[in-house]
Every structure is written in C-alpha cells, then in structure tokens.
Amino acid sequence: xxxxxxxxxxxxxxxxxxxxxxxxxNTELKRYFGARAVLGDQRPRQRNRHFHRSTWMTSPxxxxxxxxxxxxxxxxxxxxxxxxxxxxxxxxxxxxxQFKFLDAVExxxxxxxxxxxxxxxxxxxxxxQLSDVCRIQEDQEMARDxxxxxxxxxxxxxxxxxxxxxxxxxxxxxxxxxxxxxxALYKHMVFLEKRGCPRTALEYCKLILSLDPDLDPLCMLLxxxxxxxRSREYKSLLQLxxxxxxxxxxxQLPNFAxxxxxxxxxxxxxxxxxxxxxxxxxxxxxxxxxxALIMFPGVLMPLLDLCTVQPDATVTSHCFFGPKSxxxxxxxLAELTALYVGRTYALWKEAAIMLWLEESVKEVLRRVDSKxxxxxxxxxxxxxxxxxxxxxxxxxxxxxEIKEATSTLPLDVTAxxxxxxxxxPPLDSVISYTRPESTLKTVSLTLSLFFRSLLPNFNLxxxxxxxxxxLTDGTFPPKGSCFPxxxxxxxxxxxxxxxxxxxxxxxxxRNQVGGFILHIKIGRKIIECGVLADFxx
Numbered sequence: 001x002x003x004x005x006x007x008x009x010x011x012x013x014x015x016x017x018x019x020x021x022x023x024x025x026n027t028e029l030k031r032y033f034g035a036r037a038v039l040g041d042q043r044p045r046q047r048n049r050h051f052h053r054s055t056w057m058t059s060p061x062x063x064x065x066x067x068x069x070x071x072x073x074x075x076x077x078x079x080x081x082x083x084x085x086x087x088x089x090x091x092x093x094x095x096x097x098q099f100k101f102l103d104a105v106e107x108x109x110x111x112x113x114x115x116x117x118x119x120x121x122x123x124x125x126x127x128x129q130l131s132d133v134c135r136i137q138e139d140q141e142m143a144r145d146x147x148x149x150x151x152x153x154x155x156x157x158x159x160x161x162x163x164x165x166x167x168x169x170x171x172x173x174x175x176x177x178x179x180x181x182x183x184a185l186y187k188h189m190v191f192l193e194k195r196g197c198p199r200t201a202l203e204y205c206k207l208i209l210s211l212d213p214d215l216d217p218l219c220m221l222l223x224x225x226x227x228x229x230r231s232r233e234y235k236s237l238l239q240l241x242x243x244x245x246x247x248x249x250x251x252q253l254p255n256f257a258x259x260x261x262x263x264x265x266x267x268x269x270x271x272x273x274x275x276x277x278x279x280x281x282x283x284x285x286x287x288x289x290x291x292a293l294i295m296f297p298g299v300l301m302p303l304l305d306l307c308t309v310q311p312d313a314t315v316t317s318h319c320f321f322g323p324k325s326x327x328x329x330x331x332x333l334a335e336l337t338a339l340y341v342g343r344t345y346a347l348w349k350e351a352a353i354m355l356w357l358e359e360s361v362k363e364v365l366r367r368v369d370s371k372x373x374x375x376x377x378x379x380x381x382x383x384x385x386x387x388x389x390x391x392x393x394x395x396x397x398x399x400x401e402i403k404e405a406t407s408t409l410p411l412d413v414t415a416x417x418x419x420x421x422x423x424x425p426p427l428d429s430v431i432s433y434t435r436p437e438s439t440l441k442t443v444s445l446t447l448s449l450f451f452r453s454l455l456p457n458f459n460l461x462x463x464x465x466x467x468x469x470x471l472t473d474g475t476f477p478p479k480g481s482c483f484p485x486x487x488x489x490x491x492x493x494x495x496x497x498x499x500x501x502x503x504x505x506x507x508x509x510r511n512q513v514g515g516f517i518l519h520i521k522i523g524r525k526i527i528e529c530g531v532l533a534d535f536x537x
Contacts, residue, residue: 004360019478055155056164057188058148064417065121067156070094072177074159085170085386086162088154090433094123101126102512106417122153124180131187132420144191150184167210173217174209175428179422182208186218186399198230217426219248219396222336223261226344234263252385254296254333255340261288265356275299289360290367295378297325298337300361302404306345309354315361320368335408339397395424459536 001270060067071094077085077228090098096122104112104126110133117126127150128526134143163169171178189204205227209220228237241250241260250256268278300321304311315321329337348357368375394413418424 002287042231043256046194055152057151061148061153061230063144063145064149069124069151069156070122070153070154071097071122072157074157074162076159076161076175083168083170084161085172086177087172088157088181088405090177095125095204095433098125101129102435105129122149124150124153124184127153128180128183128187128421140191143186147184149190150180150413151188154184164207169211171211172430173212173215173428174428176422176425176429177187177432179425181458182211182218183399183421183423193230198227199233202227202231202233203329215392215394217392218399219392220253221253222339222361222393223343223394225255227345227349229262229344232266234267237263238267251291252381253296254336255300255344257295258273258289258299258340259344261285261292262353264288265353269352285356286360286363289357290364291374293360293364294367294372294375296333296337297382298329298334299319299328302341303345303348306341306404307349307354311361312358314365318365318368320365321361330382330386331410333382333409334391335393335397336386337404338408339400339402339405342402343400357398358421391426398423482522 058168070092073089073091074086075089077087079085097116100116101113101123104116113126113133114128117123117130120126127146130151131143131146134140134146150185161169173179173182183206185204189201189208192198192204193201202224202522205220205224208218209216209224224240225237228234228240238260241256243251251260264281264287267273268285270278273281297320301311301316309323326334348354362522387411394409398418399412400406413424
C-alpha cells in the first residue's frame, strides 16, 4: 500500500485561518525589532512611487525595475460549491520569452538568464532560476529579492475573485503555468523561516496547502508540524491532528507522530498550567512518544546522532533500535524518516526533552521485551505500507535540500534530469502550449554537453578567433579553419577524441595549423567543426 493514501485531503477548512495582516512579514518583524528598524528612515509617501498596486505577499522596492505587465494573467475556470478554480495564462509574447528562457537553461550559463532578465525583468521562471544560482553562490539577499519580485509579478496578475486568505481558491498543479506560483511561495516561505519569522512562514505553508488540498503537490503536510512547533502554536497543531486523524491517518506519518508528542510535552512544561492538567499532558506525551518510537524505531538513532548524543549500550545493542531498524525500513518510510530527522533534530536538543526521550526509550524496550501486542501490530503495518512514496513526497524532498533525505531518493528519481523551475512535473500534466523544436539548438546542446564533460571551460558561444563565428550563431567554421590551441588553452586527449568519434560517428580527421578538423555525421547532415587539440600522449 502506498503512503499517498495518508496525504489525500477531501475537506479543507483549516486554511480559513490564514492571516489577513498586510503584509504579514512586516507585522512579525515589527514585533521583534520595532517599526523603525523595519521601515527605515524613508517616509511611506516617498516609497515605491512607480508601483501603484497594494500587495499582500511582498512590498515592492524602489531598487526594482519599473513594473510593466509581463504577459501573465489569471482566468476563472469554474466555480462550484463555494470553490473557485483558477489558472494562470501566458500571452503569446510571454510564451516566446519562455522559449528563450528554456534555451538559456539548456546553455547551462547563468549569464544567459541574466541577459534575458535585463530585457524581461519580471519573467517569473528566470527570476526563480537565477534566485537558485544566487543562493548557491551564497548571495542570500539577492536570492530572496528575486523571489519577492516573482511573487509581486504574480500578485499583479491575480483575478479579482482570487483570494489568498479565504481557503476557497484553487490552482491546478497539473498546469505548468501554475507551478511557478507554488515554487515561488515555497521558496519565499523557506527564506522567511530562515530569517527567524516562523509564524509568517506558517501562513505561507497554509496558503500553499489551500491551493490544492486534495493532491497537496508539494506535500506541505510533511512541513506544517515543524513550522507550528517553531511558532509555538501547540494547541493549533493538536487541533489539526485531532480533526484530521480519523480520516487522514496523520499518525502514520513520522513527522506528526513525533511532533504531536513533542507538542504535548511542551504544553506540560508551561508554568501557568494547573499541576493536575500538566500531569495529564505529560502522561499523554509519554504515551504518544512511546507509540511513535514503536511505530517508527528507525527515527531514534539518526536523531541522537544529529543531536550529538551517545546512546546507552543497552539501546544500541538491542535489535529493536539497532542497525536492523535502519536496514529493514521500507523505501518510502526511510525517506520520510530521514526527512523528519534532518529537518527537526534541533527541536529535540534541549536537555529536558532528551531526558524525557530517554525515559520513553527505556519503557519502549521494556514493552518490546515483554512481547507487547502493539509492537507486532506496528511491525506488520510497516511491512504492508510505505513500499513506494508518491511523486509529491519526492518533490518535497528535493525542495527541502536535506541531505539525509535526498540520499534516500529512489534511482528512478535521481537518474532523471531535475529542473529547479519545474521539479518533477506531474506525469499527466495539462499542456496549453508547446515549445517549437529546433534542430540546430539540439545539435548545439549535444555538442555542448559532450565538451563540457571533457573541458570544463569550453563554451560554444566563444567565437572562433580566425573566422569570427560560433557554433550557435547559425554558421559553422568553414573547411580549412581551426581553433588554435595556444589561444584557447584547451587540450583533448586521444581517448577523448576516440570517444567523440564513436559517439558522433566521426568519419575523418586531419591535422592543420596545430589543430584538427573533425567531420561529424549527425542525421543526414555532415557538419565540420573545429576541435581544439594538441594531443596528449
């Protein structure tokens, strides 16, 4: 049985709680640092003079390019039983920009995306992709700014009936035009959490979940408990668990099983709580944690390892929590376990929590040794369930970038190309327009990929110094020309040349002016291109 059955939502009312504060980030920042630190010394009337629309998600900045509608709009598809289904649409001009963006991505040169953004400063996929590049280069400020600009572009395209806070507006993830909005919201949410604004991040988490609660394409149910704990929304988390457990089996997800137990423990430690109520909460916390440990024994050792805690020898040597608990996990369960541990281990580091965990582990081992029937019941459940994770869980793991979890992804996911602007697209996508094929671009990309695997600084955009032509400008170096190796400082080994000849069916090669001309047969065409070469022995 796939664990996707635990992630399906057929009713959704919890998202009606989304905050109406405008914008919520500034409210949380003001609470922590004061209004002057957030707004600075600028007067409100002087700010954002060339942005005329009030927005909820982001505040436009004077440093942004002047906004003009990029060609994205929103249409109401249907309205039924109080639920409105919308979709984003791309104009023909925007589609042409999108095709250029895909060409820029395939070139694997971020400068091409930068050049595209200079001409189209609010092209959304370019903003998302360049944000990832900036984040990898540790320019967090620029990465966050680009995501905010993308969200502003989206919000300016909203339909008048589309609501972020009502919980009744839907966006179909099967449509490619809608996916960028999901990803922009997710990336913005991550930046908010890292800035120390978990309450605002929680609002965005609820918003993403409300857009498609039945399919939950980004699997926000694997994250919402963490943000609620970070926001200290303990009662809200328990209410969510109580309302959905009967029909959604949230206890079968490791994150809810452990987080709700931790939530009960935090409530039991509150100083203003009645002593009898505190004792009752502690008992409930003990029961929930023991049940979680029995159902998911593979969580304990990785959790202690990341918390830099050395477990007792009786624990490590016991077969229930030992290496067998890791090796025997079904693939999907290993993925969920690694995701939870990698994301939330910092929440378990407190000394009081570790002491409570130790007590619960001892009690679990006693129950295991006494042949408690619940232990066998949970073992049977683990064997029957979690055999394969649905695509939305894989997508969530890739987005999380938690190394403990990404290392557990199956081969069919890691073997395929993953594009940051459209992670693991649904297999049944609803395509509204298609990209025209270009034979020349296909040839150029194939050559580029091959040369990059051999020569890291190779670039098909570089002009031939003798002929002033490149492989991507529609012309090829004529017969008799070559790229002198001394000018380009590139070399190719004999082995690489042989591989190249075999892959591309090379028919002949001859030396000329210190370089080589390689005739490459691709399809029905013979193409001559200069190969930089001083062969190494």
